[in-house]
Structure formats: C-alpha cells, structure tokens
Amino acid sequence: MSGSLTLLKEKHIRYIESLDTKKHNFEYWLTEHLRLNGIYWGLTALCVLDSPETFVKEEVISFVLSCWDDKYGAFAPFPRHDAHLLTTLSAVQILATYDALDVLGKDRKVRLISFIRGNQLEDGSFQGDRFGEVDTRFVYTALSALSILGELTSEVVDPAVDFVLKCYNFDGGFGLCPNAESHAAQAFTCLGALAIANKLDMLSDDQLEEIGWWLCERQLPEGGLNGRPSKLPDVCYSWWVLSSLAIIGRLDWINYEKLTEFILKCQDEKKGGISDRPENEVDVFHTVFGVAGLSLMGYDNLVPIDPIYCMPKSVTSKFKKYPYK
Amino acid sequence: MEEYDYSDVKPLPIETDLQDELCRIMYTEDYKRLMGLARALISLNELSPRALQLTAEIIDVAPAFYTIWNYRFNIVRHMMSESEDTVLYLNKELDWLDEVTLNNPKNYQIWSYRQSLLKLHPSPSFKRELPILKLMIDDDSKNYHVWSYRKWCCLFFSDFQHELAYASDLIETDIYNNSAWTHRMFYWVNAKDVISKVELADELQFIMDKIQLVPQNISPWTYLRGFQELFHDRLQWDSKVVDFATTFIGDVLSLPIGSPEDLPEIESSYALEFLAYHWGADPCTRDNAVKAYSLLAIKYDPIRKNLWHHKINNLN
Numbered sequence: 261m262s263g264s265l266t267l268l269k270e271k272h273i274r275y276i277e278s279l280d281t282k283k284h285n286f287e288y289w290l291t292e293h294l295r296l297n298g299i300y301w302g303l304t305a306l307c308v309l310d311s312p313e314t315f316v317k318e319e320v321i322s323f324v325l326s327c328w329d330d331k332y333g334a335f336a337p338f339p340r341h342d343a344h345l346l347t348t349l350s351a352v353q354i355l356a357t358y359d360a361l362d363v364l365g366k367d368r369k370v371r372l373i374s375f376i377r378g379n380q381l382e383d384g385s386f387q388g389d390r391f392g393e394v395d396t397r398f399v400y401t402a403l404s405a406l407s408i409l410g411e412l413t414s415e416v417v418d419p420a421v422d423f424v425l426k427c428y429n430f431d432g433g434f435g436l437c438p439n440a441e442s443h444a445a446q447a448f449t450c451l452g453a454l455a456i457a458n459k460l461d462m463l464s465d466d467q468l469e470e471i472g473w474w475l476c477e478r479q480l481p482e483g484g485l486n487g488r489p490s491k492l493p494d495v496c497y498s499w500w501v502l503s504s505l506a507i508i509g510r511l512d513w514i515n516y517e518k519l520t521e522f523i524l525k526c527q528d529e530k531k532g533g534i535s536d537r538p539e540n541e542v543d544v545f546h547t548v549f550g551v552a553g554l555s556l557m558g559y560d561n562l563v564p565i566d567p568i569y570c571m572p573k574s575v576t577s578k579f580k581k582y583p584y585k
Numbered sequence: 586m587e588e589y590d591y592s593d594v595k596p597l598p599i600e601t602d603l604q605d606e607l608c609r610i611m612y613t614e615d616y617k618r619l620m621g622l623a624r625a626l627i628s629l630n631e632l633s634p635r636a637l638q639l640t641a642e643i644i645d646v647a648p649a650f651y652t653i654w655n656y657r658f659n660i661v662r663h664m665m666s667e668s669e670d671t672v673l674y675l676n677k678e679l680d681w682l683d684e685v686t687l688n689n690p691k692n693y694q695i696w697s698y699r700q701s702l703l704k705l706h707p708s709p710s711f712k713r714e715l716p717i718l719k720l721m722i723d724d725d726s727k728n729y730h731v732w733s734y735r736k737w738c739c740l741f742f743s744d745f746q747h748e749l750a751y752a753s754d755l756i757e758t759d760i761y762n763n764s765a766w767t768h769r770m771f772y773w774v775n776a777k778d779v780i781s782k783v784e785l786a787d788e789l790q791f792i793m794d795k796i797q798l799v800p801q802n803i804s805p806w807t808y809l810r811g812f813q814e815l816f817h818d819r820l821q822w823d824s825k826v827v828d829f830a831t832t833f834i835g836d837v838l839s840l841p842i843g844s845p846e847d848l849p850e851i852e853s854s855y856a857l858e859f860l861a862y863h864w865g866a867d868p869c870t871r872d873n874a875v876k877a878y879s880l881l882a883i884k885y886d887p888i889r890k891n892l893w894h895h896k897i898n899n900l901n
C-alpha cells in the first residue's frame with residue numbers, strides 16, 4: 261500500500277508559498293496572534309523539503325523585526341501586538357534558521373534575554389505573557405530560545421528542570437503542569453527542555469523505559485499516533501511522539517512503515533499540504549509536523565531535522581551546548 | 586448589553602505602516618473599529634465600565650487574543666476595589682466568564698483568567714465552580730484544560746471530597762475516558778496518606794469490574810499497574826490481581842510459539858503485557874515474561890515488536 265503513496269514535495273512547497281498571498285480572507289486576520297508562529301512553521305517545512313528560498317529571506321526578516329514590541333522588549337505575533345514568549349521563540353528560530361541573529365543588535369538582544377528570564381516564576385516554570393498561563397510549553401519555549409541565543413544560565417536552568425521533573429506522571433508520560441494528565445505534546449516539551457539543559461540523566465533508566473513505552477503505546481494499529489490513550493490519531497503527534505522518542509534514543513519503537521503510510525494518506529493531492537487525519541482540511545501546522553516526522557524517520561532523503569529544536573540539524577549543530585565551557 | 590459612548594476616543598490605527606507585502610491586511614470595518622478603540626484605551630490605561638464592555642465585545646470575536654484578557658483583568662481588579670461589594674462584583678464577573686466559557690470550549694486563556702479571579706476573590710468557593718465544570722465535561726469529557734482546572738481547584742481549595750465519585754460517574758459513562766482514570770489516580774496520590782484494607786480491596790474490585798466489562802482497554806490496565814505500585818512493591822502484587830489478569834490470555838502461555846495464524850485470539854493484549862511486566866521482576870517467572878513478550882511481538886501487538894524485543898533482551 262505505502263508503495264503507491266509518495267510525498268508530494270512540490271505540491272507542499274506550492275501550498276506553503278500560497279499561504280502568504282491569501283491575506284484577504286477572514287480567517288487570516290483572526291489568526292494574527294499566530295502569524296509569526298505560522299511563518300516559522302512554513303519556513304521549517306520548506307527547509308525540510310529543501311526549498312527555503314521559496315520565502316524571500318529579506319522580507320521575512322523585515323517582517324520579524326516589525327513584530328518587535330519595544331514596550332516589553334520581545335516579539336509579538338504581529339506588528340503592534342503584545343510580546344509573547346511563544347512568538348519570541350518563533351522569531352528567534354526564524355532568525356537563527358537564516359543565520360541572521362545579528363540583525364537583533366546588542367540592545368535588542370539584551371532586552372530579549374531579560375524578557376525571557378523575567379517570565380520565570382518562583383517554582384521554575386514560565387508564564388507565556390504577563391497574564392500568567394503556566395505550563396511546560398513555556399518552559400521549553402524559554403529554554404529553547406535562550407539556548408539558541410547561547411544565553412542559558414544555571415539560575416534559569418536548574419529550577420526549570422525541577423519543575424519539568426514534577427510534571428512526570430505514574431504512567432510514564434508528562435502533563436502540562438504537575439498532576440495534569442499525560443499528553444504527547446508535553447512529553448516533547450519536557451524531554452526537549454531536559455535535553456537542552458543537558459539534564460536527561462535526571463531521569464532513571466526505569467523512567468526512560470516507561471517514557472518510551474508510553475510514547476510508542478501512542479501508535480494505533482492503523483499506523484497513526486494519538487496524543488492520549490483512546491483518542492484519535494493526528495499527524496502533529498508524528499512530531500511530538502517521534503521527536504520525544506528520538507531524544508531518549510528509542511525512535512525505532514515506532515513502526516515506521518505504518519506511520520509513514522498514515523502521514524502520506526493525510527496529504528491533499530490537489531492543492532498540497534497535510535491535514536491532521538485523512539480527508540480533513542490541510543493547514544501549515546500539520547504540514548510542518550508531518551514532513552518533520554517523515555524526516556526523523558529518514559524518509560526519502562528529506563533534510564535532517566533536530567528532534568530537540570524542530571529546526572534543520574545544519575542550523576542547530578552551530579548552537580553552543582549547555583553547560584557552556 | 587449597555588450602550589457606551591466612545592466618541593471621545595481617537596482610535597489608534599491598527600494597520601501597520603510598513604510597506605512590506607507580508608503585512609498588508611484587509612480588516613473588516615467592525616473589527617477595525619473595536620480594535621482601534623481597544624488600542625487607544627489600553628494606551629491610556631483607561632480602567633472603566635465602557636472599557637470592560639469593549640473587552641467583552643472583542644473576546645466575543647477573538648477569544649484567543651491574549652492581550653485583551655490582560656487588559657480585562659486589570660480593569661476588573663481596579664473596578665473591584667472601587668465597588669461597594671467586592672464579592673458581588675467578582676461573582677458577576679465569574680457569571681460573565683461562565684457564559685464565555687460555554688461558547689469557547691477550546692480556549693485556554695479562560696481557565697487561567699478564572700484562576701486569577703479566584704485568587705483575587707475574598708471568599709472563593711469550589712461549589713460555585715462545580716456546575717460549569719460539569720457542563721464543560723458533559724460537552725467534552727476529555728477537555729484537557731477543564732480537567733487540569735478541576736485539579737487546580739482541588740489543590741487550591743484542599744477539597745477532594747467529590748472527586749472519587751465524580752471519576753466513577755465519568756468512567757460509568759465512558760469506560761475509555763483516560764482523563765477520568767487519571768483523575769482517579771490524582772485522587773489517591775493527593776488525598777490519601779493511608780489507605781485502609783477495605784478501601785484497597787474496594788478499589789481493586791472497582792478496577793477489575795471495569796476491566797471485566799471491556800478487557801481490551803488500556804486505561805484501567807495502566808491504572809491498575811499504577812495503583813499497585815502506589816501501595817505495593819512490584820513483587821508483592823496481590824495474587825488475586827495476577828490471577829485475574831491470567832483469565833484474559835487463555836492458554837497461550839502453554840502453547841508452542843509457532844506462526845501467528847496458529848495462535849488463538851485472546852481477550853486482552855494488555856493483560857498479557859501486564860503479566861509480562863510482573864513476571865519479569867522475579868527470576869523464577871522470567872521465562873514466562875520472555876514468552877509473553879514474544880507472543881506480543883509475533884501475534885498480539887506486532888506494531889510494537891521492536892519494543893517487545895527490547896524487553897526480551899533486557900531480561901536475557
């Protein structure tokens with residue numbers, strides 16, 4: 261079956277390119293709060309598909325800079341919106357992918373770092389904005405951004421690691437905060453944070469076995485992965501689950517052939533793009549996580565992606581590894 | 586809805602002045618008007634009833650727009666201090682929030698906003714939260730944010746009295762509801778320093794009854810294992826539980842491992858896995874564990890065969 265399905269690379273590239281020109285519809289402005297994230301997803305998908313030049317580098321960089329929120333000293337999803345930790349990571353990822361972090365300049369970089377550090381709470385967790393939703397996503401986001409900037413410190417890392425470890429559950433999964441139900445996306449944010457902090461050794465061998473079990477237990481007989489037990493499979497979990505397994509060195513506990521088949525079935529053969537499950541409407545979010553998952557499985561010479569940062573390995577290999585020498 | 590006058594406010598333009606092709610966006614007139622007003626009021630830091638009304642209108646069209654929640658919280662905190670009856674004022678705000686919550690089941694800003702209101706409230710009550718929690722879970726019994734919020738409430742109010750019965754109800758309705766099973770574990774971990782022999786036996790019976798109804802359901806098996814480990818060492822599992830698990834695997838352990846077609850169907854692959862895990866801990870039963878893992882790899886859960894082979898390697 262999977263023999264007859266192939267990755268429609270060219271179609272996906274055209275699909276991502278087309279998103280940019282669909283500015284005149286209603287949904288587009290409603291998603292302003294995700295715009296910078298969307299550009300990061302699109303760019304990363306293009307990198308995996310070996311076609312980064314589909315976006316005009318200078319335009320993207322100038323858009324990123326236009327999202328700078330000078331009041332708070334970080335990046336907003338869109339010009340004149342308020343800075344947020346999630347979009348700040350996207351901005352840093354985009355600039356790093358283009359090897360253009362220098363455009364930040366010293367002043368902005370200093371403010372950016374203090375914004376990120378300033379969102380850390382006493383228990384080691386981070387809030388996404390000044391309002392204060394707290395969850396492990398933001399711990400990952402903060403550590404990842406600081407790591408890309410080469411600015412991690414033990415004052416930030418140690419309490420963050422303590423918080424992440426508290427989110428580990430009896431079933432081998434990780435929750436959004438201590439006590440919350442295990443969820444595949446949280447496995448990624450927690451393991452990613454630990455990997456960035458170089459603290460995976462805080463997990464015992466037994467815990468790593470359990471974590472690996474919980475993650476590969478997400479694969480359903482049809483091949484797709486779900487985010488929690490008894491939920492439907494969804495392409496974005498190809499990323500959250502696979503990257504987590506890759507981080508703990510147990511990627512082969514997933515059946516590649518079946519998962520590949522599931523992802524390929526979620527392609528829109530006409531207009532390109534990948535959806536959450538077969539026959540659904542495609543979007544850029546599931547497109548990037550679909551191709552990134554395929555890249556982790558070594559599919560068809562896709563450009564290798566780093567499971568910790570969700571960025572091309574050629575980019576992340578240049579990051580300074582914590583703890584710094 | 587009250588009518589407020591905003592004619593004295595000069596809306597701030599919301600289109601960016603950048604010429605960049607990426608940024609040129611068409612807004613609808615109404616959205617433009619609302620956002621322009623909000624930007625202006627935020628920049629003036631106006632904390633007034635009409636500003637509050639405006640945030641409600643914006644949340645109506647764009648509930649995920651986090652800035653507006655920040656702003657609303659600042660307004661409420663200010664107006665609360667000016668109002669004659671803080672409790673009444675905050676309860677009214679919670680009533681409004683209930684309405685918004687029902688209309689936006691996927692939004693998560695709502696829940697952190699709610700937590701902030703309760704922290705602000707002079708006399709918060711778990712009881713007031715229970716109906717909206719119930720409505721939201723009735724609507725989507727696995728809503729992650731609602732469950733997380735419910736746990737937050739239990740810890741915030743140090744009140745676990747409703748939880749076991751609530752989890753049972755939800756499991757009665759949908760035996761596959763992993764959120765409810767997880768909540769049950771949360772109850773035991775947080776509410777119980779000691780568990781009596783009777784409670785232990787009752788809980789085991791509850792789990793076994795549910796497994797008996799649907800043997801191939803991962804949630805109660807994981808829960809059963811977690812529950813055993815919470816109160817016992819892995820070697821000292823209740824023999825009743827081990828015997829119970831063996832009733833779901835037929836006689837496969839005594840059959841020769843041949844081709845998958847020659848092996849019979851069993852009622853639960855999770856039972857086999859559960860037993861393999863238990864047997865693997867004791868050198869005397871290790872052979873059984875190896876056999877069980879081999880059976881999983883060949884026949885009963887082949888999609889994870891690499892995992893099962895890894896388990897066998899660990900045992901050898």
Ligand SMILES: [Zn+2]
Pocket residue numbers: 494495496497536546
């Ligand atoms: Zn998804």
